[in-house]
Amino acid sequence: MDESVSTIPTMGFNVESIQYKNLSFQAWDLGDSSDRDRIGVSQKEFELMLQEAELKNAVLLVLANKQDVKGAMTQAEVSEHLGLPSIKNRQWAIYRCVATEGTGIEEGFDWVANAIKNA
Template sequence: MGLLSLLRKLRSTPDKEARILLLGLDNAGKTTILKQLASEDITTITPTAGFNIKSVAADGFKLNVWDIGGQWKIRPYWKNYFANTDILIYVIDCTDRKRLSETGSELFELLMDNRLKQVPLLVFANKQDLPDAMSSAEVAEKIELVRLQERTWQIQGCSAANNSGIKEGMDWICRNIKK
């Protein structure tokens, strides 16, 4: 069952709204994931110069997803979007081995902000469809996600290009919003 089929089965009036912040370095696949969630065409994706916002329905929730650009010049402004975040999604390009340390540092820096202290974290290990992609387990080990002992978190392998793994990540999000 595709994400579109799943969304069609949901009630038209959600019980609750949730604010989701979608972050990661440039070219990680954030906007492609957002467009997949909204069942939009992904053939033409351009770098996000500011932010994109989409609302999607999932499991009785209205999820307001904020996709913020990941270029290094934009990253200092990420903190302006932290307030009232219910779930943080962080997207990692699993083929970009050169910037794995940089993306891990960025992730842990933003997790130190008090406004995100209690916020559950979903890491999408993206581009799993490519032959040179690191596995989710390898990414988790290399950026030391096990250090997150005081936080609810999950790493989910996915391919934004072919929409695999995204539904599983969204299911995890909905379970954690209900808690």
């Protein structure tokens, strides 16, 4: 997987552009599943992100990473904290993953590829 890094200065968190197969994704690092202290901040950043006009028609994939870390929030917990169940105006999905083992990520990206195809 090739990736290049870029940052949007007006937003206080990291954005990366990721190329996967023939697709280009924008990825926001809002923290991870093991970081319970930060999830409140993540939720606020997430809310602002969803308000971006540019992302109005974007499909949304949340990767709940570091699922191997003891005491990490489950996928359901991450989903609740971010308020995913109340999102009705766009396609979204959440996948559990362990980036260091490479599990879950491709499944998530494949979901995006399909979601875009069917949009």
